[in-house]
Amino acid sequence: MPPFLQQADALPHLPLFLTVRGRACVLVGGGDATAPKFELLRRAGAAVRLVGADPTFAETAAGAEVLPGPLKAEHLAGACLVIDASGDDRTNERSAALARAAGVPLNVVDRPALCDFILPAILDRSPVVVAVSTGGAAPALAGLIRQELEALIPPGLGRLAALSGTLRDEIRRRIADPARRLAFWRRLYRDGATDRALALDLMDQVAAARPSVGSLTRIAVGPGGEQDLTLRQVAALRRADLLLVEDGVDPAVLDHARRDAPRRGPVRTPAEAAALRDDLGRGLQVVQLVAASVLQSTVMLAAE
Template structure:
């Protein structure tokens, strides 16, 4: 078995988006959380098996299989997950025992110790969905973060994402270079194209225009590491397509860049310098991170 990570580096949960459309999801009802969990499963297209729900709510639960409680082993047949929204501790413990025995993942509302998975706070801009989790420690904080993001991610962005999905193959065919494709996506996001014709016009522009020259940004970090970052430097890290990282750079600084941004040691040879100039010529945004007085060939590229 691989060695376990230090607690500070370990994720409390594996972030996943699970396809439940057309699959059986068991919802144990009875508590105040039943209606919102039912609605969440309904919007995800699940085949909902509602067990032990309040009769008044069960009458309104359209397109669901309604079964009397308490939860029993046969209720879990063919299920891909169980959510217990009963709010009753005895029912919660019964659900946990039955779900474990059946090997079906379980979520118990407000009882993280009984959960195999959690349901994060969700910002829905379908097909863009943002999930925010505190690992079950502070759901209210996750909800507050979601409210902040709602102001930053406008509802129309979902329509833009849906439009983008219809253009992916056309974009790949017209623009072979990944860096230029990324430039197109950035401009599409910035301009917020409202329809296919506008997006295709923008694609024509990007496909035919001369590539924008990239930029090399050098960030020298003092003893404070992450604490020394300015807002401008943090923004450059978020935009970076490539990071050149010196030894001794505070690892926390790297958290300000995208997780998928490639990381390489700094330029040490003429061949590496030539390769970097080529990447800059393709429009890549490169950030070099330097610890204190460390030097490399990269800052002298512009002069060569």
Template sequence: MKHLPLFFDLARRKVAVVGDGPKADLRANLARSAGAAVLRLHGPVTAQELRGAVAVFVATEDEATDAAAHHQAKAAGVPVNVADRPALCDFIMPAIVDRDGVVVAISTGGASPTLATVLRGRIEAMLPERLGSLVRLATTFRAQVNALIADPAGRRAFLRRLIEGPVARLALAGDEAGARRLALGELDAVRRKMTPTGIAHIVGAGPGDPDLLTLKAAQLLQEADAILHDDLVPPAVLARARRDAEIVSVGKRKGRPSWAQADIDAELVRRVRSGQTVVRLKAGDPFIFGRGGEEVDALRAAGLPWTVVPGITAALGCAASAGIPLTHRRHASAVTFVTGHGAQEGKPPAWAALAAEGHTLAIYMGASEASAVRDRLLAAGTAPSTPVAIVESGTRPEQRVSTGRLGDLPRLAAAHSGAGTAGPSLIIVGDVAAYAAASTIPALAKVS
């Protein structure tokens, strides 16, 4: 290791910055963000001016002036960093990730600042934005944990659960008050030797391509004790789960034996009460025809903690993968997501409004109700020649797209459902559906 990484407390301490321009401004701003008293020097400097500083940054961008300032800093006995001149540096500036009190420094020893910057970007993408809230939680409860749990191993286990478990997830979701309440409950459970409460995460799995999982969804799949998943969640997404997680299919498919929604709600409540971290994994987005709202109601009624992680819903993923813009300046100024089941049962959609010109319809679960969908739209005034597209298994390697006209919709849908191994299908109705036929984007490059 060429350089030893150290973190200095600069609060109210003198830091000198020599130079003008963006590089000098950046160093001055960084020092101020750490609480330093920054002295800006814009011309030739003397050792006397630099004495008493804990560090000197030089960024004049002139070789002779940089060298002179370096000489004066050495004469004053102050460590110095000269921008872009490693030979004149007593210390170097790492690439920094700052998450509200959590700081990560990345250095290549000056060999490749570009590589350090690339690594910083990757680490920033991995770290939750509200990571600082975990620091505040740990600070708040550390003394209580130390007083309550005498065994060092037990303390470490509890503090690790605090920053990795249900409490942490509430804090990272922005519910710091809820996180504090749950932490107090977990401390009380330790005091009474009870099993602490778990947490449920209602998570969108996206349209099928595992690379379209959100970062938060991927993180939770690695943290879950149990994953209760829909039948439409493909194996490639489930493969991203922690190896020892319990994976339970609670899927509901038309015409097949399946879990009732009340049973799924009860299973979620049971597992969270037993202390598990549970991911309820739903195809697409949990709040768009995913019945996630009913599961949240059940958890809320039981007084249990929960979070919701949105996913890329089928309409967005399938349309993009098929090259269909759901809105388009010349063709569609509105888009509506509607379930095809409403064509025959339940509260029916307002078909007259949906049939308006310049309106795109994304119809979920509509293949088996294609005739009813066509008839309702035709009766509401939609032209039989209106373009339609059926996207089956959108974003997946087996994706299949059929295009045609509204009048032919039942025939197109029958071609998909008659395949025997048909995947989930989405129907898109409107002028924009014609773009599917014109798309020449290679399948593997359509969504990224």
């Protein structure tokens, strides 16, 4: 691990979404997990090579290339990944050895020590897909979290996301200012409009409206760090377009903010104050994080 990366910052896995449509994916079958793994690969559009599966299941695996077991090196030719759902220890070890030799990423069901990648619990609101992982330590917990999210994310969100994809070029053409584009997306998602005509009407309203005034929210973080945050403060962090972070603030507090929200240091110079006024004038939601022990105050815009 690089010396500049603290252990607390380390991720157990790199979160990503892999395109497998039309690509060969090897599924070593035989166990109870074979059917759900096959269905997952099928829905992702993979060209599935099913190796060593129960003949009864193999007959129902429409579209798969069915091959007899055990797994062989030639089965991995051109494959982008391997999933071993056999549930057999000896088969698992064989899959691991062959996959390593071929340089093909491997997942072994319920054997995290043999895995190059893991398959998270998935909430599907296509094209919105939420993946929840515990790093293989507690799959049941990941499943429970997914169930909680199902109640929070309505099925119609997928249709709204699909509509958004058709509007991206149009909104860039009609609304040049990034802050005003963000205001449009926020109103669209808040109102939940799934009709293109209504969305375009909303776009015209946002384009013609005067720029909204931004806000500056100051949060003093106590010695308890993120544990001292109120629900209102957490909500402000989640809405923030820009963070001003003073020295001494618990880094865990930043985990509650959007990852794409820029982070800056405290405002100390007239030029930095002018830049902040410009950000607020463009309608940005700014949150200033100050450690409770820090006595110095930042530039007060109201006094300008």
